[in-house]
Amino acid sequence: MDKLTGKNLTKEYSKGITALKNVSIEVNKGDIVVVMGPSGSGKTTLINMLGLLDVPTEGTVDIDGRDINKLKERERCEIMNSTFGFIFQFFYLIPELTVVENIMLPLWIKEKSYRRIRSYYEAAEKLLEEFNLRNRKDAYPSHLSGGEMQKVTICRSLVCNPEIIFADEPTGSIDKKSSEMFFNFVKNLNEKKGITFFIGTHNETFLQFATKVVYLNQGEIENIK
Numbered sequence: 001m002d003k004l005t006g007k008n009l010t011k012e013y014s015k016g017i018t019a020l021k022n023v024s025i026e027v028n029k030g031d032i033v034v035v036m037g038p039s040g041s042g043k044t045t046l047i048n049m050l051g052l053l054d055v056p057t058e059g060t061v062d063i064d065g066r067d068i069n070k071l072k073e074r075e076r077c078e079i080m081n082s083t084f085g086f087i088f089q090f091f092y093l094i095p096e097l098t099v100v101e102n103i104m105l106p107l108w109i110k111e112k113s114y115r116r117i118r119s120y121y122e123a124a125e126k127l128l129e130e131f132n133l134r135n136r137k138d139a140y141p142s143h144l145s146g147g148e149m150q151k152v153t154i155c156r157s158l159v160c161n162p163e164i165i166f167a168d169e170p171t172g173s174i175d176k177k178s179s180e181m182f183f184n185f186v187k188n189l190n191e192k193k194g195i196t197f198f199i200g201t202h203n204e205t206f207l208q209f210a211t212k213v214v215y216l217n218q219g220e221i222e223n224i225k
């Protein structure tokens with residue numbers, strides 16, 4: 001993916017609740033885009049539009065010049081599973097699956113192969129190792145702390161080697177040390193693998209290495225730097 005473009009995006013959830021108003025934005029390969037703005041300004045909504053998790057009321061999203069509305073459902077799902085990685089603000093871990101199973105899930109969806117299950121498991125374990133969570137691999141999400149859940153969602157976002165990671169308040173629940181680890185992770189993945197990031201956050205530390213900063217206010221772009 002070389003370019004992701006949102007054009008004139010407007011999202012009206014219901015009458016009178018317009019979360020995004022005519023927002024246009026371009027994300028290029030290798031960018032680290034940081035979206036800031038007060039609570040309710042539309043950061044999550046914008047991530048959901050560009051990440052194809054929800055549809056705008058008006059406007060379009062293009063990937064490498066292709067309007068996603070013109071893609072087949074299967075193609076869109078393929079992009080979301082293999083090209084995109086997601087770190088959600090509210091985690092969305094599957095409660096019935098263990099930590100390691102939650103992380104393996106995107107690989108399982110990508111290629112449902114019983115023969116490769118061992119390699120899926122190993123890929124998930126390797127990520128858990130990096131985040132010092134190996135000892136929690138068989139735990140269920142309800143037995144994890146908020147910070148541990150956040151780390152599991154970070155691992156899950158990485159397992160399919162995505163080209164772009166959408167991260168919604170990724171350091172909101174983790175301590176300073178883990179946040180620093182995450183910053184280094186972002187920098188490393190960006191520099192060494194060219195992974196693009198689109199991050200919605202209140203954490204100003206991200207500004208140090210952002211290539212583009214978008215300030216949202218009441219659903220509108222106030223400023224782009």
Ligand SMILES: Nc1ncnc2c1ncn2[C@@H]1O[C@H](COP(=O)(O)OP(=O)(O)OP(=O)(O)O)[C@@H](O)[C@H]1O
Pocket residue numbers: 013014017018019037038039040041042043044045046089200
């Ligand atoms: N599913 C929904 N239905 C109705 N209104 C919604 C829905 N999701 C969000 N909103 C509203 O849209 C606006 C933007 O919400 P959004 O979650 O995008 O903000 P945000 O910038 O991510 O906030 P935060 O920093 O608190 O995460 C808010 O006024 C919110 O109440």
Ligand SMILES: [Mg+2]
Pocket residue numbers: 043044045089168200
């Ligand atoms: Mg949000």
